[in-house]
Amino acid sequence: xxxxxxxxxxxxxxxxxxxxxxxxxxxxxxxxxxxxxxxxxxxxxxxxxxxxxxxxxxxxxxxxxxxxxxxxxxxxxxxxxxxxxxxxxxxxxxxxxxxxxxxxxxxxxxxxxxxxxxxxxxxxxxxxxxxxxxxxxxxxxxxxxxxxxxxxxxxxxxx
Numbered sequence: 001x002x003x004x005x006x007x008x009x010x011x012x013x014x015x016x017x018x019x020x021x022x023x024x025x026x027x028x029x030x031x032x033x034x035x036x037x038x039x040x041x042x043x044x045x046x047x048x049x050x051x052x053x054x055x056x057x058x059x060x061x062x063x064x065x066x067x068x069x070x071x072x073x074x075x076x077x078x079x080x081x082x083x084x085x086x087x088x089x090x091x092x093x094x095x096x097x098x099x100x101x102x103x104x105x106x107x108x109x110x111x112x113x114x115x116x117x118x119x120x121x122x123x124x125x126x127x128x129x130x131x132x133x134x135x136x137x138x139x140x141x142x143x144x145x146x147x148x149x150x151x152x153x154x155x156x157x158x159x
Contacts, residue, residue, distance in 0.1 A: 004045040005063040006033060009055065014045070017056040026052055077153065084125060086119040094131055102137040102156040112150045115120035131152070 009029055010054040016024040016032050021043060027035075029043075036057055047054035078101050080094055096119040101108050110129060126143050130152065137154040144151050 005042050011053050013052040014055040015052050019057050075106045079109040082112045108154045110152050114115040126152050142144050
């Protein structure tokens with residue numbers, strides 16, 4: 001997203017926030033620019049979709065870093081698929097994958113594909129994984145059994 005700042009703001013009025021983020025209300029753009037020059041700051045438009053547009057006073061030269069802080073999106077959820085009848089080595093491998101993903105900040109969806117009457121076995125397996133990973137992740141949802149799969153989502157613990 002390109003920065004719209006100072007004289008590039010075309011609106012006649014803006015909704016203004018000061019350097020600390022406190023609202024200064026609506027004012028003419030020329031008045032806001034004058035205030036920005038007095039405080040040795042830049043006038044940065046943060047939301048052009050609003051009428052009047054939301055602008056903030058930002059310390060000179062810091063506008064790009066403020067924009068980058070707002071762009072941090074939440075990490076994507078990763079899916080780990082299992083079967084109810086899993087060997088110990090395979091279980092350990094999946095557990096290590098979950099640990100890596102959770103420690104890097106990604107939520108993990110554990111999904112077990114079911115066939116027949118394996119629901120209780122799948123529930124036990126998911127509970128065992130939750131217990132093994134409780135040091136680095138916590139369940140965001142309960143264990144969900146639905147038709148042909150059992151699933152649970154683990155969120156990383158905030159450090």
